[in-house]
Amino acid sequence: MTKIAAHDLALLDPVQMAEADRLTIAGGMAGIALMERAATAVAGTIRRSFPKARRIAVLAGPGNNGGDAWAAARLLSEAGCEPTVYSFVAPDMLRGDAALAAAGYGGPWQALEAFVPEAGFDLVVDGLFGAGLARPVEGEAARAIAAVKGAKTPVVAIDLPSGISGASGEPLGTVLRADLTVTFFRRKPGHLLEPGRSACGRVIVADIGISDSVLEAISPQVFANAPGLFRNPATSPRDAGHKYDRGHAVVFSGGMARTGAARLAAMAALRGGAGLVTVYAPGSALMAHAAHLTAIMLERCNDAADFDALLCDARTNAFVLGPGFGIGEDARRYASAVLAAGRRLVLDADGITSFQDEPETLFAAAKAATSDDGAPLVLTPHAGEFKRLFPDLAGDATLSKLERTRSAARRAGAVVVLKGRDTVIAAPDGRAAINSNGTPWLATAGSGDVLSGIVAAQLAQGAPSFEAACAGVWMHGRAAEHFGSGLIAEDLAPMLPQVHTELAALPSS
Template sequence: MSHQLSHLLLTPAEMAAVDAAAAASGIDSFGLMERAGAAAAAAALCLHAGALRFVVLCGPGNNGGDAYVAARHLQEGGAPVVLFHLADPSRLMGDAARAKAGCALRGEPLHLYSPEIGDVVIDGLFGAGLGRDVPADVRAVIDRVAEAGLPVLAIDLPSGLDGRTGRVLGAAFRASNTITFMTRKPGHLLMPGRELCGELEVFDIGIPARIIRAEASGVIAENRPDAWKGVLPAEQLETHKYKRGHLVVFSGEADKTGAARMSAISGLKAGAGLVTIAAPDAAIAANAAHLTAVMLHAIDDAADLEDWLTDKRLQTFVLGPGFGIGARARAFVSSLAERRLVLDADGISSFKDDPQQLFDLFGGEPRLVLTPHEGEFSRLFPDIGSDDALGKVDKALAAARRANAAIVYKGADTVIAAPDGRALINTNAPAWLATAGSGDVLAGIIGGLLAQGLPAFEAAAAGVWLHGEAAHRAGKGLTAEELAAHVLPL
């Protein structure tokens, strides 16, 4: 993959516009198809040198054209190849028709394919352009291939996956490998698409980067340091703890203090100059027994908080981990409406009966970060969460606009969205990050970055990335305490 394009994610519509613009610029579109098909054939031979038979499945569009080229190259290379086509190949048009004409193999209708031991399936049925559920005959073949346990090499995207959302449209191949061209698509990174793609390779078929950049909206990208490193605070020799930010984390009652401590330690490790846990008076002793570098301040009710907030150095807060659900949480959030706030867990659930009450508090420049998992998202945005027409990125963006907040829509494919329409898909989180307390650590990291002056969206995105990196350092079997200990500043 071209380094210049490595961060871009193009939707299927944007990639179609790239293809059209490339053709309009005088680039031979069939030459691009030839290179794509040749790359697929080369990948098949490299990955499956011992295949007894390559089974090439050709669809009715340009993805099928790529497959016909691949089949031709495999046959010319002496590999055993059979071909099955969807719909009437005589109705192919343009480059796909030319690719079919250049392939000497006589194909059979798709429904006649019966898997055999030693088969390797090359999937060129639909690619990323599918916008409806797969037909019944395709579903039947997908089921037969899965039952036989055959390896699948997908061209562009496993057929049955939505290239924009990563959703399964009725049924989809589970590929062991996927080869795509020039850039990735959101469906390569979003679940379950990421799992169904297997190992992904991006092959440069020769479309100039300037054409791709001209058609790329840049709205959706992978969450990488390039997306936010430009706003990181410069390191200064002459500084002090308040210049690096003061983060406050609210603690729950005496028997629910651990979550706040993990958030606080994580915020300190992420670079905040100092961190204070604000706890009920009855929980001070429980917290003090486990803390050294983190300070403590007694806060029992909203009146105590209002008095404390006369100190204008207090600008950044985390509320939610272990805090408890209810009116007290809502009152604290109301007091913090003019400050920067990471609202997590119990803090989010406290507004489930009237989410708009929360949203109305945080107008103007975004300063609120919400970190919902699937259930919390549905409680705060029930209509958006239940809209099956929307993918995860679309849902996160709609929520960000409504709440005027940076949204961290958590999961294996965490999406970070901004009210201005930017969205990032995170990919560096290992599976073992799914453990109790992991979200408390994430909230603290984001709070620590907010305290250092990062804007809400960039703090959220960088925090999610740091969270994943810490998990890799901690290794399999980590606990949340170990995860927090492995957080490093940017």
């Protein structure tokens, strides 16, 4: 596994990508040169990935995405392939660099209306709209996309499959699904957010000569979540260190019949790198925990008086509240007390639901709390729990998952982890990351409890809250990948040593 620098993980929305193009052209590179480089990347990828493809249908739209398609068709023809361009508009109706690219083609073309994917083509190249699409696909373009969907011909998309928003990953009318997508300079949020992620197939990012210094001018705040965006403290413990150097995480437990979720979180916190982990449990649940736990400590916590006494131990620095805890006043009281004491808190499951009728109480407590990175609270909701705290954001169909999560983080004064295949992590200052690892087997009971524990382990070791959440989400997904099919929640924590080993092997910079 190769470590990727944070600037390589930046995601650019269509407006930012257009600005990157503009700055590059203003710096002296002609627009047609950028288009030629993009086309070279597309044609080269096709030749490497589909070496037997000869008869190729190239669907060209009316803008620069179509210009890339025209130029790629010329290069494919020069390489011995037999492309036919199916154009959304006649070449003499194109403008700017797209017109120049079409004029240089010289091979066969037809109107898009004539396109029939079953006509013996080995490959379809989608150059209709790309990432900048801003309105639903309709008319003849929609018919062509539907025709491709009904065929079994492989598809290569230029920039992004047509019908997918580059900003949100949401469908805009009829959507084309690609086997491979070639994008340029940096990925877009739509490459990672569902359903765009599933529509893209394999994604290749091509270097077309845009300088990394352009990123400094754009200052992106959204990233793909991967090593390089975070540091995992457990991968480099000090030779002379001791367990308290790595923090003391606490997991609150529910009653006797609801102890399993707390144990999942506690084991994940210990395997995740925390030096010590204690479960705070009501007296009725102590024997149930004692029968299962060895390296994890237990403390009786029946009520607020017990908890106030336990909180006097300043070495406990990261807490998990929610998994199997129960909904109600105790959850609200304990969460508020943790934050008021200046400790860091992962709030999940029942902890989140306990504040559904008074979310502002939680948000005020988070904003009033002190923390080195300004966000002592990490919320880890799934979509249903998110709706309980942020019903207006959840119900706003105009917002993408990325926008909903960033807005929630600002409102709550917390790091918000909105879970799913395309988990989004957002900080109150606007930074956000979109996760892309993991497996469908993570959709299993208790998986979220394990995630809470891994995030708490990073907090206990002193990682800033946003980094801790990013690391926890990535490690959770990577552990699932190591285990493979048939995964259940209990399988995740034992996979974490392999994840730590991988992270420790990465170069420091």
